[in-house]
Every structure is written in structure tokens, then in C-alpha cells.
Amino acid sequence: MATLSDVARRAGVSISAVSRVLSNAPEARVSAETRARIKQAAVDLAYRPNFAGRALKFSRTNVIALVVPDLTNAFATELMLGVEDEALERDYMVLLGRSEDLKPGGEMVSRLIGEGRVDGMLVQVADQSSAAEIADLVQAGYPIVFLNSIHTGHRGGVVLDDEAGARLATEHLVGLGHRRIAMVGGLPQSYTAERRLTGFRAAMAPAGLPVPPTAVTRLGYQPGNGREALRALLAQPEPPTGLVVANINAAIGVLSEARSLRLQVPEDLSVISVHDAWTAENTWPPLSTVKMPMYQLGRAGVAGLYDRLHGQEVRDHVVTDPAPQLVLRESTRAIG
Amino acid sequence: MATLSDVARRAGVSISAVSRVLSNAPEARVSAETRARIKQAAVDLAYRPNFAGRALKFSRTNVIALVVPDLTNAFATELMLGVEDEALERDYMVLLGRSEDLKPGGEMVSRLIGEGRVDGMLVQVADQSSAAEIADLVQAGYPIVFLNSIHTGHRGGVVLDDEAGARLATEHLVGLGHRRIAMVGGLPQSYTAERRLTGFRAAMAPAGLPVPPTAVTRLGYQPGNGREALRALLAQPEPPTGLVVANINAAIGVLSEARSLRLQVPEDLSVISVHDAWTAENTWPPLSTVKMPMYQLGRAGVAGLYDRLHGQEVRDHVVTDPAPQLVLRESTRAIG
DNA sequence: GTGAAAGCGCTAACAT
DNA sequence: ATGTTAGCGCTTTCAC
Numbered sequence: 001m002a003t004l005s006d007v008a009r010r011a012g013v014s015i016s017a018v019s020r021v022l023s024n025a026p027e028a029r030v031s032a033e034t035r036a037r038i039k040q041a042a043v044d045l046a047y048r049p050n051f052a053g054r055a056l057k058f059s060r061t062n063v064i065a066l067v068v069p070d071l072t073n074a075f076a077t078e079l080m081l082g083v084e085d086e087a088l089e090r091d092y093m094v095l096l097g098r099s100e101d102l103k104p105g106g107e108m109v110s111r112l113i114g115e116g117r118v119d120g121m122l123v124q125v126a127d128q129s130s131a132a133e134i135a136d137l138v139q140a141g142y143p144i145v146f147l148n149s150i151h152t153g154h155r156g157g158v159v160l161d162d163e164a165g166a167r168l169a170t171e172h173l174v175g176l177g178h179r180r181i182a183m184v185g186g187l188p189q190s191y192t193a194e195r196r197l198t199g200f201r202a203a204m205a206p207a208g209l210p211v212p213p214t215a216v217t218r219l220g221y222q223p224g225n226g227r228e229a230l231r232a233l234l235a236q237p238e239p240p241t242g243l244v245v246a247n248i249n250a251a252i253g254v255l256s257e258a259r260s261l262r263l264q265v266p267e268d269l270s271v272i273s274v275h276d277a278w279t280a281e282n283t284w285p286p287l288s289t290v291k292m293p294m295y296q297l298g299r300a301g302v303a304g305l306y307d308r309l310h311g312q313e314v315r316d317h318v319v320t321d322p323a324p325q326l327v328l329r330e331s332t333r334a335i336g
Numbered sequence: 337m338a339t340l341s342d343v344a345r346r347a348g349v350s351i352s353a354v355s356r357v358l359s360n361a362p363e364a365r366v367s368a369e370t371r372a373r374i375k376q377a378a379v380d381l382a383y384r385p386n387f388a389g390r391a392l393k394f395s396r397t398n399v400i401a402l403v404v405p406d407l408t409n410a411f412a413t414e415l416m417l418g419v420e421d422e423a424l425e426r427d428y429m430v431l432l433g434r435s436e437d438l439k440p441g442g443e444m445v446s447r448l449i450g451e452g453r454v455d456g457m458l459v460q461v462a463d464q465s466s467a468a469e470i471a472d473l474v475q476a477g478y479p480i481v482f483l484n485s486i487h488t489g490h491r492g493g494v495v496l497d498d499e500a501g502a503r504l505a506t507e508h509l510v511g512l513g514h515r516r517i518a519m520v521g522g523l524p525q526s527y528t529a530e531r532r533l534t535g536f537r538a539a540m541a542p543a544g545l546p547v548p549p550t551a552v553t554r555l556g557y558q559p560g561n562g563r564e565a566l567r568a569l570l571a572q573p574e575p576p577t578g579l580v581v582a583n584i585n586a587a588i589g590v591l592s593e594a595r596s597l598r599l600q601v602p603e604d605l606s607v608i609s610v611h612d613a614w615t616a617e618n619t620w621p622p623l624s625t626v627k628m629p630m631y632q633l634g635r636a637g638v639a640g641l642y643d644r645l646h647g648q649e650v651r652d653h654v655v656t657d658p659a660p661q662l663v664l665r666e667s668t669r670a671i672g
Numbered sequence: 673g674t675g676a677a678a679g680c681g682c683t684a685a686c687a688t
Numbered sequence: 689a690t691g692t693t694a695g696c697g698c699t700t701t702c703a704c
Contacts, residue, residue: 050452072413355681388680
């Protein structure tokens with residue numbers, strides 16, 4: 001790898017001249033002739049600025065980490081895209097990580113931030129995360145922006161309008177004439193689960209529909225949790241005719257279990273989920289969803305982190321634009 | 337962030353003494369007393385070695401990049417796990433990337449390797465990648481190990497035993513009495529597609545089953561490609577009764593399209609795919625697959641890259657252990 | 673308009 | 689047993 005000094009030698013100038021030219025220093029008073037010679041030499045040698053050298057000099061890497069529970073979640077794609085686009089525009093690189101690796105005593109965080117590998121992190125905590133783990137993260141005062149959760153004692157969370165999303169999904173079923181509607185929710189300690197449940201209730205109440213405790217399961221966002229939830233819900237004396245599932249993966253489990261149970265969707269049961277992804281097109285029947293602005297969540301997260309890293313004050317932020325949007329496929333139908 | 341000099345000051349010793357103690361220099365002749373004082377000071381200040389400082393000193397980061405076409409592919413999880421485990425054992429960190437970002441003139445590669453952000457890369461090229469793009473990568477002579485493909489002029493590819501996998505899947509269908517078996521394959525330029533096709537033929541021949549050109553589609557590994565392939569295959573005068581799908585995502589598309597076409601699986605059509613993932617449990621019917629050792633592929637890839645980085649000679653390598661394994665669910669049945 | 677030099681945090685060869 | 693020093697590649701102040 002060529003260094004500045006290699007380029008300098010080849011161009012017959014000093015290192016500092018090269019540095020000034022190649023980093024486009026605004027007040028680089030260099031003759032056009034020298035500048036051209038330097039640029040040519042840099043090209044000839046395929047010069048690239050050394051990352052470590054710069055990082056050491058600036059105490060800054062221009063790299064941020066995006067840490068999510070499961071990178072293979074279909075809707076993580078959109079988030080990643082949003083993060084990368086926004087990061088690119090602000091001249092940052094993105095390093096991807098899995099939040100399971102966050103677990104043991106914040107080892108990952110100290111490796112990433114503590115050792116100066118990244119300047120800050122975007123973190124979506126796993127739903128199973130204990131309050132203690134999160135408190136650890138928050139307390140250290142690292143430049144972290146949480147995605148999809150807001151924590152007391154920490155400013156700078158960016159969340160989706162989960163409430164509006166769940167409300168929209170529920171209203172769709174209500175509009176279809178369903179009266180017995182249940183929610184297949186996430187774990188009780190999950191921030192998004194809480195908000196989606198609120199949205200569910202917010203849509204049920206004005207329709208005069210009761211939400212008995214038995215109409216809500218809070219088992220989690222995995223397919224297995226969806227299966228389990230469906231069995232529990234069907235075991236009731238008056239099973240629901242419509243299901244609002246708080247997460248697309250859980251909904252996939254619901255659909256799959258319904259098949260096993262020889263239950264017809266949407267004839268016997270309507271199902272709609274919060275979050276959209278390509279996987280929804282390949283379930284049977286194709287799953288109706290509420291598309292949430294994951295891409296914009298990613299962009300907003302980066303923007304927030306950027307502000308934080310540049311000494312600006314940051315506030316918690318709800319991404320409301322674009323609004324959650326119904327994507328109707330074939331898993332819901334009018335009652336009767 | 338505390339530096340060595342901070343620790344030194346607090347412990348009342350020189351910087352180099354601290355460095356020796358904290359990096360466990362084998363011949364660090366230091367009195368037990370000083371050593372203890374240093375360690376204590378380091379703990380007090382939560383000292384962490386600065387990444388850039390070390391990288392600059394060693395011209396080495398102990399970071400490798402894993403670049404795959406689509407991180408959200410369900411079977412990428414296993415690969416990532418294998419890579420991370422093996423990397424951890426060898427004291428490397430893993431940086432994740434998407435191979436779409438490889439595209440424009442190798443910009444990503446020069447950023448990662450050229451700027452010294454990582455020491456080497458594990459690359460799974462996208463099936464759509466042009467030969468030219470790959471030649472670019474190969475030619476630069478970077479420390480790269482290719483996953484799932486082998487390229488002329490480049491040593492150090494690690495691949496699965498695709499042939500054995502496809503053969504196993506095909507033999508399963510043959511054993512079930514199917515005679516008209518088709519392969520839903522990947523793109524012609526895809527290395528794995530080629531090998532899986534070979535495996536398919538290798539199982540058909542000894543059973544005395546012909547493989548007419550119409551029995552093989554080569555549309556790609558996406559769900560949409562699977563759908564398209566199924567329609568093409570069914571349009572034939574004597575449509576197949578069994579399908580070997582070269583990739584699980586394409587198989588999901590096949591299943592989904594079969595539903596739309598009111599075709600019963602496995603009653604009317606048996607389907608089996610190469611690659612296993614959790615998503616196979618949630619299709620309808622649950623998809624039978626051949627599980628490939630993705631985890632070991634990841635480990636082998638890191639091992640190969642490690643050797644390369646440490647001046648050892650590296651050879652191309654086929655991961656054969658564990659062997660591909662049938663995972664029977666409900667998408668195949670005996671002809672009858 | 674250009675160059676010399678200091679220093680970011682770290683390690684290792686070389687003093688003492 | 690411990691300290692001093694040079695230097696990895698880079699930017700930037702200061703001198704010329």
C-alpha cells in the first residue's frame with residue numbers, strides 16, 4: 001500500500017504538500033503544476049489514505065455500527081439500506097453487528113466504541129434483553145442511538161409510529177366487520193409490543209369492541225411464538241375471527257400453524273401483521289400487512305447519531321413520515 | 337478514553353512498562369508489585385487499547401470482512417455464525433458487508449482493504465456478478481477467500497459439496513418412485529448452480545432417467561425465479577412429478593406459486609430443495625430440504641483466509657464434513 | 673508556494 | 689527491573 005511519503009517521493013515534493021492536495025484543503029496554496037504532478041503520482045501508485053493513520057490523527061473513524069438482533073430478518077434489509085444511504089451522504093461507513101453479541105458485559109460495545117473502532121452505534125436491542133443489560137449500555141454514556149426503543153436516562157431514541165401502525169391494522173379488520181379481534185403481541189418488556197398493543201386498543205375502543213385479557217397474547221415475535229399464540233387463542237370458547245399480529249415473522253408462524261390446524265385463512269380467520277417484507281408475498285395466503293417506514297427509521301437513526309457525535313443536542317424522535325400504510329394481499333376478508 | 341500514558345501516570349511508571357504488562361509480553365520482566373499497580377490503574381481507568389494506534393503500529397487490524405449478497409438470506413445466519421466462531425478463536429473481529437456494495441469499480445474493496453480497515457475478506461459473490469467484476473477482484477491480488485465459488489487465477493476458494501447435495505435430493509425423489517424429475521436451477525453463470533446441476537444429472541443417470549433440456553430451468557435463486565420456473569415446467573406436455581430446487585428461496589417461490597395454481601404439494605408434485613433454514617418450517621407444506629454445512633463453510637473460509645494472511649500457501653477447499661443431510665418434512669411423497 | 677516538525681497511541685529495540 | 693526513543697501514516701501549525 002502506497003503511503004503519502006511514497007507519493008511525495010514520486011512527485012518530488014514534500015509529504016505535507018501531498019497531504020494538502022489530496023485532502024482538498026481549501027486553502028491549499030499550491031501551484032496548478034505541482035497539484036497536477038501530485039495527483040498523477042497518487043493515481044499511479046493507487047494511493048489510498050491509511051485508515052489507522054487518519055483515525056489516530058483525528059481520534060475519529062467516521063465509522064458507525066448498526067447492531068440489530070437478527071440481520072436475517074427480512075425487514076432488516078430496509079433498515080440497513082436507510083442507514084447506509086444516510087451514512088454515505090454524511091461520509092460515514094457502516095459496520096454491521098448482531099445484538100446477541102452485545103450480551104456478555106457489554107464486551108462488544110467496549111470493543112467497538114471503547115477501542116475506538118467506531119464513533120458511535122445504532123442499536124436495536126433484542127426483545128429478550130434484560131433491563132439490566134440496557135441500563136449498562138445507557139449508563140456508560142456512549143454515543144448510542146436506540147432504534148425502536150426509548151430508555152429512561154438516555155436521550156436519542158428513534159422509533160416508528162407503532163401505535164399508528166397497529167391502529168391501522170386493527171381498523172382494517174374492524175372495517176371488515178370483525179368483532180372478535182385478538183392481538184398476537186410481543187413480549188411484555190418489549191417497547192414496540194407495548195406501543196402496538198396501545199394502538200390495537202385505540203382502534204378497538206371507538207368501535208365499541210371489548211378487549212378482554214384473553215384477546216391478547218404476548219409471546220414474542222418469532223414464528224414459533226405465533227404458532228403458540230394461535231393455539232392459545234383458538235382454545236377459547238369464542239375464538240377470534242380476526243388477528244392483528246404485531247410482527248411479520250410471528251404472522252408467518254400463525255399462518256403456518258393455521259394450515260396445520262386445517263383452518264382456512266381468510267375464510268375462517270383473517271390475519272394482518274405489522275411490518276411488511278418480501279416474505280409476506282410467499283406465505284399462503286399472501287399476507288396482508290401494514291408497511292412501516294423502516295428505511296426512514298434507518299435514516300433518522302443515522303441523523304440522530306450524527307448530531308450526537310457533533311455535539312448537537314439530540315431528542316427522542318418518532319418517525320411519522322411516511323405514515324404506516326396498508327398492503328392488502330389475501331389474508332383478510334369481510335366477516336360473514 | 338484512557339491511554340497508556342494515563343495509566344502510566346496513575347501507576348507512576350513509564351509508558352513502556354504499562355505496554356509490556358498489559359500486552360502480556362512473555363519476557364516482561366516486571367516486579368510483581370509494579371505489575372499489580374499497573375493492572376489496578378488500568379482497571380481504574382477502564383483502559384482499552386486504542387484500535388488505531390495498534391493498527392498503525394502493526395499494519396494489521398485483526399479484522400476481516402464477510403461480504404455476502406444478501407445478509408437477510410435465512411441461511412446466511414449459519415454462515416455468519418461459523419465465521420464469527422472461527423474468527424473469535426483466532427482473535428479476529430468480523431465486519432459484515434453486502435456484496436451489492438462491491439459493484440462500482442471495486443470501491444468497497446479498496447475502502448476495506450486498500451485503506452487498511454480490514455486485513456482480508458471472505459466474499460460470496462452475487463450470482464448476477466459479471467465475470468469482469470470478479471476478474472477485477474481476483475487480479476488485484478487482495479487477500480480474499482471466495483465462498484461458494486472458485487475462480488481461475490485465484491487460489492483459496494472454499495465451496496460446499498453442491499454436487500453431493502443435489503445428488504442426495506435427487507436420489508430421494510428417485511427413491512420415492514418419481515420418473516419425471518425436473519431441476520429448478522440457478523443462473524447459468526453461477527458456480528453453485530453448475531455443480532448442483534451436475535449432481536442432479538449424476539443421480540438421474542444411474543436410475544436410467546433422461547434429463548431433456550426442458551427438465552432444467554436456470555432462472556435464479558429468488559422466489560420469483562422459482563415461480564417462473566414452475567410455470568414453465570408445468571406448461572410442458574408431460575410435466576414433472578418431482579422438483580429438485582437448487583435453492584431454498586426459489587423453493588419457497590415454487591411452493592407459493594403452486595398454491596396459486598391450485599396444485600397440491602406433495603399430492604400432485606413433490607418438492608425438495610438444497611439448503612435448509614428455519615423458513616422451511618413455515619412454508620406450506622413444510623419444505624423438505626438437504627441441509628448443507630454452512631456453518632463449517634464459514635469456519636473453513638476463515639481458516640483459509642487466516643493461512644493466507646499468515647503467509648501460508650492456500651488451496652481451494654471443498655467442505656465435505658458433515659456431509660449434506662436430508663431433512664424430510666412434508667413436501668415430498670412417493671409417486672402413486 | 674512549499675517544507676519541516678510535532679504528535680495522535682502504541683510497541684519494541686535499545687539503553688540504563 | 690524499568691525508562692527512553694523511534695516510528696507506523698497522517699494532518700496541521702509554523703517557518704521560510
